[in-house]
Amino acid sequence: MRMLDSPSLGVAVTRGAIRRDSRKLAVRGGRFPRYEGASFMSPAPSESSSPPRVALHCALAFVVLYACYEAPEGIGGRLLGNAVVAAVMMTLFHAVAWGVGRWLGYRNGFHAYALEWRGSALARALAVMLVLKPLSVLVGVAVGVMRVQPLEKPLMGTALLVAALGIVVSTFVPSVAEDIVARGFWYRAWPVAGQGVGYVALSAGVFVLTHVYRLGNGPLEWLMLFCTGLAYAAAVARTGSLWGAVGLHWGWNLANGLLDLQLDVNAVGQGGRVLSTVTGLVALGLVVLLPKRRGSTV
Known part of the structure; x- marks a missing residue:
């Protein structure tokens, strides 16, 4: 191994190597890249900040996100009774979320929420729920907890297509x-x-709280939300991507919306909530059909 005779030359070489490594890391990730699996991702500020400061930043970030998510229904829907205002506010939420992610130290703000594109996770999860949800309605009818009948004047042709496209968008954005x-x-x-079982349980609990306007419906509502929340969170833990959850969640809402275009679907008493709870648990089991990230314990 060749030795460096000059200390100053050694320092210069070392500095040059550091600069080269820094440039390589800067290309691959954010300001403080971290290695996860086989790819570099822009990190949270926890790698350079003290734990109390990180906790404060993250807590404030969540408060902003939560408030901005609840505002469309609270202000646009309930206070003003204006669906257009609510829709605009919900769309603007995504700009806020991107800004919050940037504030937390991510070069791409959406990477703060594991929203790197994963088309396979989205497509597979969406397919699972678009099949599961209608099947659950059929089961509900068979056991007497759901009533379904055709609409008297269902949409047809172009009107049906336009309405279906509208439902695709109007369910995707809030999901x-x-x-x-x-x-x-x-x-x-x-x-x-963490990013395993503890995360799944925490996320399911938060999912209950994001339905603040439905908490007054009682414990069965909470249980239904928690069980479906388990499935959605497990999809994230398994795939390593939020797109896994989006596929299931959007698929649930999309299937409901599309069914309503042709059918009058009504629950019998509390049967609808019980059925949705069971459907959520079945979806939790079907998470194994989603692509698995390296190191996932789900």
Whole structure:
């Protein structure tokens, strides 16, 4: 091995190597890259800040996200009674979420919520739920907890296509927003419960709280939300991507919306909540069909 005779030359070479390594890391990730699996990702500020400061930043970030997520229904829907205002506010939430992610130290703000594109996770999860949800309705009818009948004047032709496209968009935007608040944030930006079973339980609990306007419906409602939340969070833990949860969550909402275009679907008493709870647990089991990230324990 060749030795360096000059200390100053050694320092210069060392500094040059550091600069080269820094440039390589800067290309691959954010300001403080960390290695996860086989790829570099822009990190949370926890790698350079003290734990109390990180906790404060993350807590403030969650408060902002939670408030901005609840505002569309609270202000646009309930206070003003204006669906357009609510829709605009929900769309703007995504800009806020990106800004919050940037504030937390991520070069791409959406990476704070594990929203790197994973088309396979989205497609497979979406397919699972688009099959499971209608099947659950059929089971509900068979056991007498759901009543279904055709609409008297269902949409046809172009009107049906336009309505279906509208439902695709109107269910996708809020589904992603809620997934950011209840799942992505806790998986990547502030993983206080890890990224395994503890994360799944925490995320499911937060999912209950994101339905603040439905908490008055009682314990069965809470149980239903928690069980479906387990499935959505498990999809994130398994795939390592929020798109897994988006596929299931969006698929649930999309299937409901599309069914309503042709059918009048009604629950019998509390049977609908019980059926949805069971459906959520079945979805939890079907998470094994989703692509698994390296090192996942789910």
